[in-house]
Amino acid sequence: MLWKKESKNILWDKESNQQNALFVDLFANVKFDIPAPRGVLPQKSDQISQRLREKGNDYFVRKDYFAAMKLYNQALCFAENGSEQLSYAYSNRSSCFFRLKLYSKCLVDIELALQSNCAQQLIPKLNDRKAKCLEVLDEELSYFAPKLSHEPDERFPCMVKVLEMQQNVEFGREIVATADIPAGKTIMVEDGFAAGLYGEAGVNCDICYSSYTNLIPCYTCTRSMFCFGKCDKNDFHFVECGLRWKPQGPFDYRYSVVRSIVFALKTFTNVDDLMEFAASAIMSDQFELPDSMLDDKAKYNVFFRNFKSNFPGWSEGHQHGIQSVYEGLISHEFISQKFPTKRKERFLQHLISHHIQARRRMMTINCTMQKGFTPLIGLYFNLSCTPNATLLFSDSGSYVLTIRPIKSGEQLFVHYMDEDFMVKNIGYKERRAKIQRDLNYVCMCERCIAESSNQKAPELFDDSTRYVVLEKIRMGMNQPAYLLIYRKSRPIFKHFK
Known part of the structure; x- marks a missing residue:
C-alpha cells in the first residue's frame, strides 16, 4: 500500500502488496443511482x-x-x-x-x-x-486590475521578491517578509487554478473567468463563452461541453474538478507519466516547498501536494460526487481513450478523489462574482484572526494586500474566510467553529487565545490600517468587476499609493 491508514478512508490503497496490484475500487460498496452523466442543455434557437x-x-x-x-x-x-x-x-x-x-x-x-x-x-x-x-x-475607461507593488520573484512571478517561503514547525509552511513592507501594498496577484463558475451564463469567460469583455459563444452548447482571441482556442471545453449534471446547491464543485483533471492530462505526456508522478508525490513530504511556479507542471505539483496523509475519509454525499464526476468523465470518448484498462480506470477514481480533497483545502469562494478560485501560492499564507494581510478577489483570481506595516523576518498571516470576520466583532467560539468546519483547522492565533482566556484581545485593525483595509475590501473583496472601472487619468474610487 502507498500508506497505511486506520480510518475508513481508502484513498490510494491497493488491493494487495503485489507490485502490479490494482488500486481498490472506490465504488465497490457504494449503492448510488448515478443519473445520466450528460445532461441536456437547450438547443440553439x-x-x-x-x-x-x-x-x-x-x-x-x-x-x-x-x-x-x-x-x-x-x-x-x-x-x-x-x-x-x-x-x-x-x-x-x-x-x-x-x-x-x-x-x-x-x-x-x-x-x-x-x-x-x-x-x-x-x-x-x-x-x-x-x-x-x-x-x-x-x-477610454479601463477595469481595475491589481498589480504587484514590488518587483516580482523570479521563480514565483505571482508574488513580490521581498517574500520567501519557508518550512514551519507549527504550520508546516509559511511566508516570511525579507524586507520591511508598508501597509496597503499588493504582495501577491495570482490567477485561479481550475476554477469553477457558478452564476448565470452570459457574464464570465469559461476559461480565464474575466467578466463583461468581448466574449464569443461556444458553437455547440448554449452556456459557455470565451474571451475572443485569447481563450477561444482552449484545451478544456471540448471535455466540459455538454457535461451537465443536476446542480448540487449554489456551488457545485464538480466542473472545477473536471477542469483540474483535464489540466493534469494536458500537462503530462501520457497517463503513465501522471501515475508515476502521483506515486512519487503521495509518498513525499506534503509540506515540501516548491522549486518554482514557472510552468504548468510546477503549478500542478503545488496543487497535487496539498493533501492530508491522515485524511479522515468521505461522507456519503461526497462519495456520490466522486462517482458522478468519474461516470461523467469516463463516458467521454477522449477520457475513455486515456484510461482504457481497469488499472488506469481505478487510478482515475483515486485521482478524482484526491483532486476533490486538494480543492476543498484550497478553495476560496467569491459569492458576489459567483466564481470559485483555487489559489496555489495564496494558500501558503497561514491564517490568523489578527492578520497583517488579507486575501481579496480580482476578476480572474485573487491577490494579497498588506493591512499592517510588516517588519523584515515577520511571518505574513491572512484571514480568508469572509468580510464579516474581517470587520465585525464576532466571538472566538463562532470564529473557531466556522474555521474548523470549513478548513479543518483549530485557530490558535493571539486573538483567539486571548478571548478564550477572558483577556483583552488585540484590535483587529489599528487607526493606521482600518481605512486602508475597509476601502480595499469595498473595492475588491466582494465587488463585481464591473463596479471597478478606472479612468486612465484618475481612479473613480480612491486608491493607495
Missing part, C-alpha cells in the same frame, strides 16, 4: 436569441448596461451558427461598451458583428459607431 436580445434592449433603455450585456451574451449563446442574430447581439453589446466608454472593447464587437453574417441594415450604424470610437479612444 434564433427565436430564443431574439427574445433575449429584446429583453436586453429594455435594460439598455433604462441605462443598465451590464444587465443588458448579460442578456446580449445569452442571446449570442442561443443564436444559431451563421445566423444574423449573432450580428445583432454583437452590435447591441458594442453599444453598451460605447456607453461605458470602453471603446477598445466596442471596436472589437463592431468587427465581430461585421464578420458574423452581418445584417445589411446594421453596417452603416456600425461604421458610424466605429468612427466615433476612434475619435474619443484616448478618453
Whole structure:
C-alpha cells in the first residue's frame, strides 16, 4: 500500500502488496443511482436569441448596461451558427461598451458583428459607431486590475521578491517578509487554478473567468463563452461541453474538478507519466516547498501536494460526487481513450478523489462574482484572526494586500474566510467553529487565545490600517468587476499609493 491508514478512508490503497496490484475500487460498496452523466442543455434557437436580445434592449433603455450585456451574451449563446442574430447581439453589446466608454472593447464587437453574417441594415450604424470610437479612444475607461507593488520573484512571478517561503514547525509552511513592507501594498496577484463558475451564463469567460469583455459563444452548447482571441482556442471545453449534471446547491464543485483533471492530462505526456508522478508525490513530504511556479507542471505539483496523509475519509454525499464526476468523465470518448484498462480506470477514481480533497483545502469562494478560485501560492499564507494581510478577489483570481506595516523576518498571516470576520466583532467560539468546519483547522492565533482566556484581545485593525483595509475590501473583496472601472487619468474610487 502507498500508506497505511486506520480510518475508513481508502484513498490510494491497493488491493494487495503485489507490485502490479490494482488500486481498490472506490465504488465497490457504494449503492448510488448515478443519473445520466450528460445532461441536456437547450438547443440553439434564433427565436430564443431574439427574445433575449429584446429583453436586453429594455435594460439598455433604462441605462443598465451590464444587465443588458448579460442578456446580449445569452442571446449570442442561443443564436444559431451563421445566423444574423449573432450580428445583432454583437452590435447591441458594442453599444453598451460605447456607453461605458470602453471603446477598445466596442471596436472589437463592431468587427465581430461585421464578420458574423452581418445584417445589411446594421453596417452603416456600425461604421458610424466605429468612427466615433476612434475619435474619443484616448478618453477610454479601463477595469481595475491589481498589480504587484514590488518587483516580482523570479521563480514565483505571482508574488513580490521581498517574500520567501519557508518550512514551519507549527504550520508546516509559511511566508516570511525579507524586507520591511508598508501597509496597503499588493504582495501577491495570482490567477485561479481550475476554477469553477457558478452564476448565470452570459457574464464570465469559461476559461480565464474575466467578466463583461468581448466574449464569443461556444458553437455547440448554449452556456459557455470565451474571451475572443485569447481563450477561444482552449484545451478544456471540448471535455466540459455538454457535461451537465443536476446542480448540487449554489456551488457545485464538480466542473472545477473536471477542469483540474483535464489540466493534469494536458500537462503530462501520457497517463503513465501522471501515475508515476502521483506515486512519487503521495509518498513525499506534503509540506515540501516548491522549486518554482514557472510552468504548468510546477503549478500542478503545488496543487497535487496539498493533501492530508491522515485524511479522515468521505461522507456519503461526497462519495456520490466522486462517482458522478468519474461516470461523467469516463463516458467521454477522449477520457475513455486515456484510461482504457481497469488499472488506469481505478487510478482515475483515486485521482478524482484526491483532486476533490486538494480543492476543498484550497478553495476560496467569491459569492458576489459567483466564481470559485483555487489559489496555489495564496494558500501558503497561514491564517490568523489578527492578520497583517488579507486575501481579496480580482476578476480572474485573487491577490494579497498588506493591512499592517510588516517588519523584515515577520511571518505574513491572512484571514480568508469572509468580510464579516474581517470587520465585525464576532466571538472566538463562532470564529473557531466556522474555521474548523470549513478548513479543518483549530485557530490558535493571539486573538483567539486571548478571548478564550477572558483577556483583552488585540484590535483587529489599528487607526493606521482600518481605512486602508475597509476601502480595499469595498473595492475588491466582494465587488463585481464591473463596479471597478478606472479612468486612465484618475481612479473613480480612491486608491493607495
